[in-house]
Amino acid sequence: MKDDPIIRPERPGEYGEVENLVRESFWNVYRPGCSEHYVIHVLRDDPAFVKELDLVMEQDGRLIGQNMFMKTVIEADDGRIIPVLTMGPIGITPELKRKGCGKKLLDYSLEKAAELGFGAVLFEGNIGFYGKSGFDYARKFGIRYHDLPEGADDSFFLCRELIPGYLDGVTGVYQTPKGYYVDDADVEVFDKSFPPKKKLKLPGQLFG
Numbered sequence: 001m002k003d004d005p006i007i008r009p010e011r012p013g014e015y016g017e018v019e020n021l022v023r024e025s026f027w028n029v030y031r032p033g034c035s036e037h038y039v040i041h042v043l044r045d046d047p048a049f050v051k052e053l054d055l056v057m058e059q060d061g062r063l064i065g066q067n068m069f070m071k072t073v074i075e076a077d078d079g080r081i082i083p084v085l086t087m088g089p090i091g092i093t094p095e096l097k098r099k100g101c102g103k104k105l106l107d108y109s110l111e112k113a114a115e116l117g118f119g120a121v122l123f124e125g126n127i128g129f130y131g132k133s134g135f136d137y138a139r140k141f142g143i144r145y146h147d148l149p150e151g152a153d154d155s156f157f158l159c160r161e162l163i164p165g166y167l168d169g170v171t172g173v174y175q176t177p178k179g180y181y182v183d184d185a186d187v188e189v190f191d192k193s194f195p196p197k198k199k200l201k202l203p204g205q206l207f208g
């Protein structure tokens, strides 16, 4: 019988293994191939990276999931700068998806983030998954996504307060940390250090 998964901090000696896990988990999901394994590779060295929330999930000695957070801000309409967190990539190994592991990892991570005193988490995601862990549309909190034209669909943009009322009286624009924007050419080069994998154009991918 398999042991229950444990969640623990990522160790430096396993960065490559974690990046491979992220690659497996995101491959062909949002686009042919993926860039998230390179994103995590780059973000670990970013000053906004939250080391205490760099987490992996392990079962029977094997890594099966990972999650990470970055510090960012809401530029409030009244001129204040509100510190918040953003999250991801979060991934579960393909063969264990939809068995409750992602929710367990997410809920544990959010609990840790709250213990560290962070006030709110905002990011792009699917309400079908994140709604079950207390996320709602960020627009309901009065927060807008940067660079989105007026009236555009913003249902991908989600928020959860970790301190109840943290965003009371705040309206403003959320900024994605710059570190998430990676160059496709750099991803291509980085990807060559992993085992070859076929990129497929599949229905439902957001980018192509």
Ligand SMILES: CC(C)(COP(=O)(O)OP(=O)(O)OC[C@H]1O[C@@H](n2cnc3c(N)ncnc32)[C@H](O)[C@@H]1OP(=O)(O)O)[C@@H](O)C(=O)NCCC(=O)NCCS
Pocket: 025, 026, 029, 088, 089, 090, 091, 092, 093, 096, 097, 098, 099, 100, 101, 102, 103, 104, 124, 125, 126, 127, 128, 129, 130, 132
């Ligand atoms: C998204 C991800 C982390 C979720 O982890 P998981 O272990 O597969 O999800 P769980 O089993 O914990 O899901 C809990 C519930 O959330 C919902 N859910 C999970 N994934 C969903 C999805 N892709 N779309 C809609 N709802 C989803 C379901 O209701 C699920 O319960 P159910 O399976 O009984 O219906 C995982 O599927 C994954 O690694 N996907 C690829 C990478 C990715 O998309 N990461 C998130 C980027 S925002």
